[in-house]
Amino acid sequence: MRPAQIVEATLFASQSPLTPSELARADGSLTPEIVERSLGELREEYEKEDRAFQIYNLGDGYQILTRPEYAPYLERFDSVPRALGLSAAALETLAIIAYRQPMSRVDVEEIRGVGSTTVLHTLQEWEMIDVVGRGEGLGRPLLYGTTRRMLDHFGLRDLADLPRLEDLPVTLQVERTLEVPLEAPPEAEEPAEPEAPADAHQPATA
Amino acid sequence: MWREGDDLMVTVASSKPRPRDLLGPEPFVVDLERFSGPLDLLLHLIRSQDIDILDIPIARITSQFQAVLDEGIQQMDLDRAGEFLEMAATLIRIKVHLLLPRSGEIEWDEDPRAELVRRLLEYEHFQEISHVLSRAEGDRSRHFGKGFIPPRSESTTVERRIEFGIIDFMEAARRALERAAQRVHTAPLPGVSVREKIALVRRLIGKARRVAFRKLFEPWGTRQHAVAALLACLELARRQVIRVEQAGPFGPLFVLRGRRVSDPAQEET
Numbered sequence: 001m002r003p004a005q006i007v008e009a010t011l012f013a014s015q016s017p018l019t020p021s022e023l024a025r026a027d028g029s030l031t032p033e034i035v036e037r038s039l040g041e042l043r044e045e046y047e048k049e050d051r052a053f054q055i056y057n058l059g060d061g062y063q064i065l066t067r068p069e070y071a072p073y074l075e076r077f078d079s080v081p082r083a084l085g086l087s088a089a090a091l092e093t094l095a096i097i098a099y100r101q102p103m104s105r106v107d108v109e110e111i112r113g114v115g116s117t118t119v120l121h122t123l124q125e126w127e128m129i130d131v132v133g134r135g136e137g138l139g140r141p142l143l144y145g146t147t148r149r150m151l152d153h154f155g156l157r158d159l160a161d162l163p164r165l166e167d168l169p170v171t172l173q174v175e176r177t178l179e180v181p182l183e184a185p186p187e188a189e190e191p192a193e194p195e196a197p198a199d200a201h202q203p204a205t206a
Numbered sequence: 207m208w209r210e211g212d213d214l215m216v217t218v219a220s221s222k223p224r225p226r227d228l229l230g231p232e233p234f235v236v237d238l239e240r241f242s243g244p245l246d247l248l249l250h251l252i253r254s255q256d257i258d259i260l261d262i263p264i265a266r267i268t269s270q271f272q273a274v275l276d277e278g279i280q281q282m283d284l285d286r287a288g289e290f291l292e293m294a295a296t297l298i299r300i301k302v303h304l305l306l307p308r309s310g311e312i313e314w315d316e317d318p319r320a321e322l323v324r325r326l327l328e329y330e331h332f333q334e335i336s337h338v339l340s341r342a343e344g345d346r347s348r349h350f351g352k353g354f355i356p357p358r359s360e361s362t363t364v365e366r367r368i369e370f371g372i373i374d375f376m377e378a379a380r381r382a383l384e385r386a387a388q389r390v391h392t393a394p395l396p397g398v399s400v401r402e403k404i405a406l407v408r409r410l411i412g413k414a415r416r417v418a419f420r421k422l423f424e425p426w427g428t429r430q431h432a433v434a435a436l437l438a439c440l441e442l443a444r445r446q447v448i449r450v451e452q453a454g455p456f457g458p459l460f461v462l463r464g465r466r467v468s469d470p471a472q473e474e475t
Binding site for chain 1: 352
């Protein structure tokens, strides 16, 4: 029996992702390194044989999941309509925490500009975030961070799978402070774009 | 705070007719409900009008923001309204700063709009991320793991429902009571001994493999006999001297021999 077969059997029997260390417990002969190699073998095999499933990396673990092409068939077995997913507000809040963790509720509210108590509760219920500590300052507020479950829910290997700041169309850094010389008195302010900055200065580059 | 001549490019979804002079050349409708907060709305106003975020025309944006708010604020709860009003106040404050005459000596270290721009860009960044997350969530939900299709329920009889109406129930109760109350007693009743019933059950079970429960009280007919018979059977069933069977809900009850051939409590009778 090859190690890969033992790994395969263990993966098959699991309903949630298993780490290489956890998989290695299946037999004394297995080490995490051997498990990783086996996983590679199995994935190649499944690819070549065009199996309906594949081994996916979720968080720090691996799980056998069906390939997305088969979703329409499996969805017919759905006896209960599944939740549509997180709301826009929840996703926004989760995005903030994912990049800036650990964060307190107040930190989150400063960025969003709106109260976030309810959203944070929702995210905790969904097990997307958890309390990871308390802040140093006044009131020692609770700090939140994302969970392993969150990675699983979004199919991410780790947070680094999320786009880096530079890859996004907008940027955070305003490299030069904006300068607006007010040569003209206020009444000259037009309905259209004010002329002043364009003339005397280059607009700040982003 | 808008002045005549300001472009007002925005009108709010509303059933009230808007005065014509407030509508700009291309009014578009804004539904306040769909914005998660004031930053969201501001960003929308800026991006949808292709305004350069690094050079926001504060006067125009402020009046548009206020116009939207005027229409929608009545429907908002207090907290949400407060958040939008705070932003309106911030915009006005920025506008005031920009209006202040600047003499030669006073150097601003920073454009009064800069802080707002930073907040908007930061917010927009996280909005982008939330879209990425939403797509990732969608992709992930097309993969299924072990256990998605739940196992078949083990018992096939579990879900049988008993369908009867109140009339049926009352009819059955009436029949049961009738059977038990056939005699009219004029004298004080002697109590019916459960012990005697136990002895009766034993005798009957000794002779026949199966005894109908109603045989235990029908000959006497009274409710007390029925109750004593029930208690006797419960006790004997507990001692495993008898078993009680019923073919279906509300069906007739039958008493059968139980596991213990000799009753450990026999001496009690």
